[in-house]
Amino acid sequence: MTDMGLVIVGAAGRMGRTLIRMVTETEGVTVAGAIEREGSPFVGQDAGVVAGLPALGITITDDPLPVFAKAQGVLDFTTPAATLAFAEIAAQARIVHVIGTTGLSVEDHAAIDAAARHAVIMQSGNMSLGVNLLAQLVRQAARALDADFDIEVLEMHHRHKVDAPSGTALMLGQAAAEGRDINLAENSVRVRDGITGPRERGTIGFASLRGGSVIGDHSVMLAGEGEMITLSHHASDRALFARGAIKAALWAHGRKPGRYSMADVLGFTD
Ligand SMILES: NC(=O)C1=CN([C@@H]2O[C@H](COP(=O)(O)OP(=O)(O)OC[C@H]3O[C@@H](n4cnc5c(N)ncnc54)[C@H](OP(=O)(O)O)[C@@H]3O)[C@@H](O)[C@H]2O)C=CC1
Numbered sequence: 001m002t003d004m005g006l007v008i009v010g011a012a013g014r015m016g017r018t019l020i021r022m023v024t025e026t027e028g029v030t031v032a033g034a035i036e037r038e039g040s041p042f043v044g045q046d047a048g049v050v051a052g053l054p055a056l057g058i059t060i061t062d063d064p065l066p067v068f069a070k071a072q073g074v075l076d077f078t079t080p081a082a083t084l085a086f087a088e089i090a091a092q093a094r095i096v097h098v099i100g101t102t103g104l105s106v107e108d109h110a111a112i113d114a115a116a117r118h119a120v121i122m123q124s125g126n127m128s129l130g131v132n133l134l135a136q137l138v139r140q141a142a143r144a145l146d147a148d149f150d151i152e153v154l155e156m157h158h159r160h161k162v163d164a165p166s167g168t169a170l171m172l173g174q175a176a177a178e179g180r181d182i183n184l185a186e187n188s189v190r191v192r193d194g195i196t197g198p199r200e201r202g203t204i205g206f207a208s209l210r211g212g213s214v215i216g217d218h219s220v221m222l223a224g225e226g227e228m229i230t231l232s233h234h235a236s237d238r239a240l241f242a243r244g245a246i247k248a249a250l251w252a253h254g255r256k257p258g259r260y261s262m263a264d265v266l267g268f269t270d
């Protein structure tokens, strides 16, 4: 069987470079193209060299159309605006779109839902097996414990991260809200500052730390009277996100149009 050709968009970014390295190491997939934004100094450079590998013979370009037309999938860890543009082009080309970009607004999610009527889209705020398992555990714990247990989600990331709370933190908050059978948007406290008053019962709180080179640490605390349960995940290598994205692309190849999650890819049903 021929390899699935994958285009890496945001090829010179932290995740883009990791994806190029991981795709070249993985059986069944090949780098079919590499895209950067118009005006990027990396346009015209070899994707392998930018990723710290020997030359791959794939030149980074800023024109996705002809590259998508010859590929079977796109791995996208860029920005919300870029992801929405790529969703349209991937749908036109009828190729799988794996979206790892975070910081997506409610409107961005609606646009992705619309694209998924015609395209196969896999979107997740975190592609790692560990975090997706953690989300299952958080859902179960939140279901088992009533609102006497306060739920707080804490995340820490490197100093370059531009969105908060992280996509993973929101995913874990969503899992907790589902366990509690409440609407996350109506019950979350995303920022605390000044005289905030006592904690409102039943809410889900978020706290974001930024610093250094931390790849991604997440904890969900369920704090009751005199006891606390903490469920945590620590990422020590971006390759785990890349492995998840490649697995998702292979899983999605040939499926009917729709929006899928990493839980679908991993076979987690609850
Ligand atoms: N779901 C998951 O498992 C994970 C998600 N992420 C998310 O992935 C995203 C990227 O993270 P990271 O790699 O650290 O960020 P980087 O800033 O290192 O990489 C993003 C890359 O995308 C490029 N880019 C921006 N706009 C365009 C465009 N229109 N066309 C092509 N390329 C473009 C940027 O170029 P330039 O710098 O020149 O603007 C940059 O090279 C973030 O949203 C992050 O939260 C990260 C890790 C795991």
Ligand SMILES: O=C(O)C1=N[C@H](C(=O)O)C[C@H](O)C1
Pocket: 102, 125, 126, 157, 161, 165, 166, 167, 168, 169, 215, 216, 217
């Ligand atoms: O920006 C990052 O680096 C990461 N972003 C994702 C998020 O927002 O949760 C996933 C991972 O934690 C790394």
